[in-house]
Amino acid sequence: MSAVLTVENYTLDYRTGWGLRRALDAVSLSIAPGEVLGLVGESGSGKSSLAWAITRSLPTNAMEAGALRLGAEDLRTASPQQLGAIRGRRIGMVFQDPSTSLNPTIRLGEQVIEVLMRHRGLDRTAASAAAEAALADVELRDPAALMRRFPHEASGGEKQRVVIATVFACDPELILFDEPTTALDVITGARILDLFGRLRARTGVAALYISHDLGLVSRVADRVAVLERGVVVEQGVPADVFRTPAHSYTRVLVAAVPRPGHRLVEDTPPATTLLTATSISVRYARKRLFRPAPPAATHAVDFDIRRGEIFGIVGESGSGKSSLARALTGLAPFTGAIDLDGRRIAAMDRPYRRAVQIVFQHPDASLNPRMRIADILSRPLRLYGGDSAEVPRVLEEVRLPASYASKFPHQLSGGEKQRVAIARAFAAKPALVICDEITAALDVSVQAQVIELLLALRRAHGTAYLFITHDLNLVRQIAHRIAVMQEGVIVETRDAADLASPDAHPYTAALLAASPAPIG
Amino acid sequence: MPARWLIRRLLLVSYTVLVVSLLVFGITQVLPADAAVALLGENATPEALAAIRLRLGLNDPAWLQYLHWLGAALGGDFGTSMRTGQSVAPMMLVALSRSLLLAGFALVLMLCIAVPLGIWAALRQGKAADMVSGMISYVGVSLPEFVTATLLVICFADRLQWLPATGYIPPGEDFAGSMIRLVLPVVTVSLMMIAHVARMVRSEMIDVLHTDYIRAARLKGLSGQRVLLRHALPNALLPVITIVALDVGYLLGGIIVVEEIFAIPGIGRQLIIAINTRDLPAIQAGAMIMALTYAVANTIADMAYAALDRRIRYE
Numbered sequence: 101m102s103a104v105l106t107v108e109n110y111t112l113d114y115r116t117g118w119g120l121r122r123a124l125d126a127v128s129l130s131i132a133p134g135e136v137l138g139l140v141g142e143s144g145s146g147k148s149s150l151a152w153a154i155t156r157s158l159p160t161n162a163m164e165a166g167a168l169r170l171g172a173e174d175l176r177t178a179s180p181q182q183l184g185a186i187r188g189r190r191i192g193m194v195f196q197d198p199s200t201s202l203n204p205t206i207r208l209g210e211q212v213i214e215v216l217m218r219h220r221g222l223d224r225t226a227a228s229a230a231a232e233a234a235l236a237d238v239e240l241r242d243p244a245a246l247m248r249r250f251p252h253e254a255s256g257g258e259k260q261r262v263v264i265a266t267v268f269a270c271d272p273e274l275i276l277f278d279e280p281t282t283a284l285d286v287i288t289g290a291r292i293l294d295l296f297g298r299l300r301a302r303t304g305v306a307a308l309y310i311s312h313d314l315g316l317v318s319r320v321a322d323r324v325a326v327l328e329r330g331v332v333v334e335q336g337v338p339a340d341v342f343r344t345p346a347h348s349y350t351r352v353l354v355a356a357v358p359r360p361g362h363r364l365v366e367d368t369p370p371a372t373t374l375l376t377a378t379s380i381s382v383r384y385a386r387k388r389l390f391r392p393a394p395p396a397a398t399h400a401v402d403f404d405i406r407r408g409e410i411f412g413i414v415g416e417s418g419s420g421k422s423s424l425a426r427a428l429t430g431l432a433p434f435t436g437a438i439d440l441d442g443r444r445i446a447a448m449d450r451p452y453r454r455a456v457q458i459v460f461q462h463p464d465a466s467l468n469p470r471m472r473i474a475d476i477l478s479r480p481l482r483l484y485g486g487d488s489a490e491v492p493r494v495l496e497e498v499r500l501p502a503s504y505a506s507k508f509p510h511q512l513s514g515g516e517k518q519r520v521a522i523a524r525a526f527a528a529k530p531a532l533v534i535c536d537e538i539t540a541a542l543d544v545s546v547q548a549q550v551i552e553l554l555l556a557l558r559r560a561h562g563t564a565y566l567f568i569t570h571d572l573n574l575v576r577q578i579a580h581r582i583a584v585m586q587e588g589v590i591v592e593t594r595d596a597a598d599l600a601s602p603d604a605h606p607y608t609a610a611l612l613a614a615s616p617a618p619i620g
Numbered sequence: 621m622p623a624r625w626l627i628r629r630l631l632l633v634s635y636t637v638l639v640v641s642l643l644v645f646g647i648t649q650v651l652p653a654d655a656a657v658a659l660l661g662e663n664a665t666p667e668a669l670a671a672i673r674l675r676l677g678l679n680d681p682a683w684l685q686y687l688h689w690l691g692a693a694l695g696g697d698f699g700t701s702m703r704t705g706q707s708v709a710p711m712m713l714v715a716l717s718r719s720l721l722l723a724g725f726a727l728v729l730m731l732c733i734a735v736p737l738g739i740w741a742a743l744r745q746g747k748a749a750d751m752v753s754g755m756i757s758y759v760g761v762s763l764p765e766f767v768t769a770t771l772l773v774i775c776f777a778d779r780l781q782w783l784p785a786t787g788y789i790p791p792g793e794d795f796a797g798s799m800i801r802l803v804l805p806v807v808t809v810s811l812m813m814i815a816h817v818a819r820m821v822r823s824e825m826i827d828v829l830h831t832d833y834i835r836a837a838r839l840k841g842l843s844g845q846r847v848l849l850r851h852a853l854p855n856a857l858l859p860v861i862t863i864v865a866l867d868v869g870y871l872l873g874g875i876i877v878v879e880e881i882f883a884i885p886g887i888g889r890q891l892i893i894a895i896n897t898r899d900l901p902a903i904q905a906g907a908m909i910m911a912l913t914y915a916v917a918n919t920i921a922d923m924a925y926a927a928l929d930r931r932i933r934y935e
Contacts (some may be wrong), residue, residue, distance in 0.1 A: 155839050180844075188841030200832040205854045205929065214850075215840045266840070 102171065103130040104273050104306040105154065110166035112149055112330075114159070123149040125330040126166070131274065134304040138321030138338065140314055140353070142543035146330040147310045151276050154308070155193060156183055170274065189219040192267030193276045197283035198259035202251040208259075209247025212266050219270045234269040235262065238295060257288035261295070268299055275307045281316070285416040286570060290614035293320060312544060314357050315573070315616035318342055326350045356548035360576035360600075364555060369409040369580060373442075374564050375428075375456070375532055376404040380436035382423040397423035398588040400436065405532060408562045412579030412596065414572055414611065420588040421568045425536045428566070429458045441531075454484045457525035461537040463517035467509040473520055474505035480527040490527075497560075498523040498553060515546035519553065526557060534566045539574070551578065572599075572615040584608045629922065633915045640911040641693070645686050648900050655702070655900055693908065699901035703894070708905045712890060716909055718788065719875055719886035725802060726809035726871065727864070734814045735860075738821025739853070745826055753818070760815030765874050769808045769881045776804060786883040805882045809874050813867050820863045824856040831855075858929050865921030869914055 112124040124146045131137045141147050152158050154168060156175060168175040170190060178186065195201035202211060212231035216222050222230060228247075235243035238261040251259055260280065267275055277296075281289030297320070300307070311317050317324055318338035326334040326341065326349065333347040345351045379400040398420035405411045413421050426432035430448035438445040438452075445452050457480075460466040467476060477495070478488040492502035498519040509517055518538060525533050535554070539547040555578065557563060569575050575582055576596050583593040584607060592605045600612055655678060656669045673679050677688060692699065698708040741753045777785035784801050791798040828834060829852055837851040876888030883889075887906060894902035 157835060157838060184841045184843065186841065187839050191839075193836070193839045195832055195836060197832065201836040203833040203837065203851050203855070205858075206851070214842060214846070218840065218842055263836075 103169075104133050104135075104171065105129070105131040105308065106167065106169040107150070107154075108167040108169070110150075110153065110168060111164065112146070112153055112158070113163045115161040115163060120163070123162075123330050124153070127327075127330070127332050129325055129332065129335070131306045131308060133273070133306055134300075135323065136300070136307045136309055136321045138317035138324040139308060139310045139327060140312060140317050140324060141327035142312060142353075142545065144329070145327040147312075147327055148278060149330075150327075151193070151278055151308070151310060154276060155187065155191060185219075188215050188272075189270050190272050191274050191276065192270070192272040194260070194263055194267055194278065194280045196279040198256060198263050199251065199283070201263060202259055204251055206250075207247065208249055208251060208254060208262050212247070212262065212269060215266050216269055230269070231265075234265040237268065238262075238265040238299070240265070255288075256284050257291065260284060260288075260292055264292070264295065264299070268303065268305070271303065271305075273306060275305055277307060277309045277311075279311050279313075282311075282313075286572070287416065287610055287614040290616075296320065313616055314342060314353060314544070319616060326353065352545050356545040358548075358571065358574040358577050360573045362577060364551070364577045365410060365580070369406045369564070372407045373404050374407045374409070374440070376437075376439040377424075377428065378402055378437040378439070380424065380427050380434050380438070382420070382427045382432050382434045384423075384432070397432075398427070398585075401585075401588075401590050403583055403590060403593060405564050405566060406580075407531070408558065408564050409581070410558070410565045410567055410579045412567045412569065412575035412582040413585055413590075414569060414575055414582060415585035416570065416611075418587075419585040421585055422536055423588075424585075425458060425534045425566070425568055428534060429453075429456060450484075454528045455531045456534065457528050457530040457532070458534040458536065459518070459521050459525050459538045461540050463509070463514065463521045463541075466521055467517055469509055471508075472505065473507050473509070473512075476509075476520060477505070477524055477527055480524055484528045486527065494523045494527050497526060497557065513546075514542055515550060518542065518550055522550075522553065522557070526561070526563075529561070530563060532564045532566060534568070536568045537570070540569070540571070547574070554578075572611055584611065625926075626923075629919050633919055636915045637908070637912055641690055641908060642686070644904050644907045644911075645689060648904055649682060651898065651900070651903075689904070693904075698905035698908070701894075701899050701902050703897045703899045703902070708901045712887060712902070712905045712909055715885060715887045715890040716913070718790075718884060719879065719888060720913075721791070722802060722805055722809065722879070722884065722886060723868075723871055723875060725806040726813070729806055730810035730813045730817060731864075733810070734817035735821055735857070737814070737818040739825055739848070739856075741818065741822040742825035742829065742856075743848075745822075750822075754822075757815035757819050760811055761819075763812075765808055765812060765877045766881060768811050769804070769878060772804050772808055773881075786881070788882075788884045801882075805878045805884060808878050808881075809871065812874055813864075813870065816867060816870075817860060817864060820860050821856060824859050825852065828852045828856045854928065858925060861921050861925050861928070865918045868917040872910055872914060 107127055107129040110124060110127045111122070113120040113122050127146075127150065129137065139147055139150065149158075153162075153164065154175065156178065158164075164176065170186060173182075173186075175186075202208070209228065209231055212234060213224065213227045216227040216230050216234075217224065220227070220230070231247065232243045235246060240246055240258060240261050246254065246258065246262070254262070281292055284292065293316070299305070309317060309321055321338055323336065324338045324341050325332050326347065328349040334341055334345065334350050341350060342354050345354050379402060380398060381400050382397040384397055401420070401424060403411070413424065415421050423432055427434035427436075428438065430453070440452055440455060473495070474488070474491050477491050480486075481488060481490050481494070491505050495502055495504055500516060500519055500523070504512070504516070504520075509520070512520065521538075522533075539550055542550060551574070554565065558565065567575055567579055576599060579596045581593055582596050582599055583590045584605060585591070586607045591607050594601075594604070594608075598604075599608065604612075655676060656672045657664065660668055660672060677685060680688075689699075696709050698712070700706060701708050701711065704711070737753060741750045744750045773785050776783045783803055785804075787801050789798045789801055834847060834852055837847045842851070872888075875886065876891065878884070879886040879888040880892055887909060890902065891906035891910070893899070894906055
């Protein structure tokens with residue numbers, strides 16, 4: 101049977117002010133009917149460019165060579181009319197974030213109905229009934245009520261289901277998924293994947309599944325292609341490609357994927373307590389007259405961190421993880437008590453602020469873009485009794501060349517910026533560093549390097565980490581103990597080793613089940 | 621739209637107007653105009669002046685005078701004009717109705733031209749048409765009304781003789797004549813705002829056209845027209861509503877100048893006459909009516925915004 105999608109020797113360049121920039125280099129791929137091809141690669145590898153090329157939505161500065169065919173039809177020579185009949189009808193696309201890919205001013209129902217009217221020639225009444233059926237097909241409760249709602253009135257999972265319903269409504273031959281679960285919570289994302297599996301079994305649709313998450317791809321794809329800087333370096337069955345990678349880049353990628361069974365930290369921290377948090381409760385928004393108080397972000401959370409310990413906190417977005425980090429650093433008002441080294445911290449004083457440092461998720465937002473790296477690092481040094489002359493030493497500790505001191509943050513890569521943020525935290529010689537999703541915005545290979553750096557710094561300085569993440573596989577590799585948070589409450593705290601034991605809290609078990617299975 | 625939100629908005633408007641009333645009253649207090657002298661003339665005897673000061677309460681402390689004035693103003697009584705001896709409020713309201721006619725036409729004309737112009741420029745972003753429309757817009761923004769008004773009068777009234785240069789006829793008397801005389805003032809007032817709003821529509825439209833949901837709409841195979849009008853335009857126009865509301869202040873300022881140039885007896889012209897003749901009650905009434913108009917226009921814009929953008933939470 102002939103392929104649904106054929107990409108043959110396809111090369112894509114972007115004309116820029118500095119000449120041509122190659123996005124895809126002689127890419128050849130094909131997807132058979134009913135097949136799911138996973139496309140993995142790190143940011144900048146050209147994954148999304150390929151999706152734009154297939155959907156013919158390239159920017160005007162794109163220059164192409166090679167062939168793109170849907171069935172027997174040449175996509176590159178298709179007229180706008182032909183494209184209008186192909187898009188939405190024969191090729192559907194699911195974007196990463198449903199909250200930006202749905203129009204905020206149009207009711208959810210209308211956004212499904214318009215596709216049915218366009219491609220299935222239905223009148224409004226028939227399309228409305230068909231849309232309701234399509235929403236029921238993606239296992240949404242009460243589709244009729246949902247159709248009347250606007251995107252902001254639905255949850256992320258519901259929105260992504262609406263997008264999927266829209267895509268499946270016209271029975272397409274091919275669906276492009278661009279990281280469809282990245283913007284969702286782990287459990288919600290896992291449910292969306294299960295749904296896709298069922299829909300796929302029923303409709304026999306073919307798909308191109310773009311993702312940076314190897315574990316996820318190995319679960320959904322029949323075949324996988326590895327893209328490195330626009331070149332497909334390896335293709336094959338996921339189990340083979342990931343278990344016995346032939347290309348060095350694939351090996352790097354696979355090695356960087358966190359495996360919970362593979363512990364990176366072997367030592368046991370001493371039993372001396374560094375920090376005790378008692379009944380920490382964070383409440384945002386000021387109290388207002390005649391209004392009920394806003395709900396608390398965290399309710400009376402208790403935990404303790406030992407000297408040199410890596411203490412993990414996991415939970416979905418909105419579970420209160422970051423609020424806790426903000427409370428511990430004095431960035432959010434809270435009630436409750438903090439003891440550091442047996443000393444009750446009544447007010448955030450300088451010794452405490454020095455001892456407890458934080459690294460944020462987005463270095464772009466946490467590094468002042470108008471300050472040079474040297475100035476960024478001098479501040480904590482001078483504030484805590486050091487000297488600007490120590491900047492080269494501090495940079496060296498995070499394995500950045502001393503010459504970076506004169507650079508601005510925008511001249512650095514994402515991983516390098518995060519190293520600067522880590523260097524800034526360590527410049528104060530802290531006893532505890534709070535890491536709030538510090539690798540979430542990084543590629544998997546960069547993430548591995550940053551984690552490795554953190555562990556080396558801990559070996560050198562005996563620093564404790566409060567490691568906040570949604571990545572269970574990662575935290576199980578490095579943490580000594582893990583606290584699981586749900587809706588502002590720590591539901592349980594366990595040794596990392598027996599997180600997966602059968603007597604775990606049901607929510608912990610649900611999180612574990614939803615975490616993409618590691619490769620192999 | 622919850623009633624509580626509306627009530628809160630109305631309270632806010634009242635508060636604004638109250639603050640303005642304090643300012644207006646305060647400013648008229650420090651003006652170098654003595655109400656008693658203004659009433660009786662330069663040659664009045666000191667006894668007569670003292671008598672009228674007593675009768676008008678001008679010897680009372682300022683706060684008491686303010687409360688008296690505010691109490692009467694709340695009942696719609698701004699006092700009698702020192703110039704005409706007539707009640708100020710009805711006079712100002714008639715003038716306001718003329719100005720609103722001018723402003724309303726100017727707003728409609730502006731939107732009819734600025735929105736399509738902005739969309740057109742956005743679709744041809746970076747091309748010659750976009751640059752030309754941008755340049756025209758900047759010229760429009762930088763020309764003050766009295767210059768455009770003069771140019772328009774020279775061109776259409778003086779040289780071509782198509783339109784009368786100045787004057788005002790109430791629509792009830794001679795509808796056609798009234799409208800013909802409104803053309804040049806309306807065009808003058810709207811020109812200034814067209815440039816501003818068209819640039820705003822353009823940049824909002826460009827932003828919206830780059831969003832994921834527009835990309836998604838295109839990938840649904842929808843026609844270009846539907847993507848533009850149903851998916852992009854409502855989202856692009858939302859912020860424009862706020863800008864138009866802010867422009868109402870601009871509009872009121874422009875109207876004062878334009879009414880003076882074209883001899884339209886609207887609120888702006890009345891205000892200028894009142895200031896020239898130091899007619900304190902008329903100045904107070906005019907300033908208060910202007911402020912109220914601005915506050916109401918902004919409230920209407922906020923309500924429109926809230927009705928169109930479902931994400932607004934009524935906080």
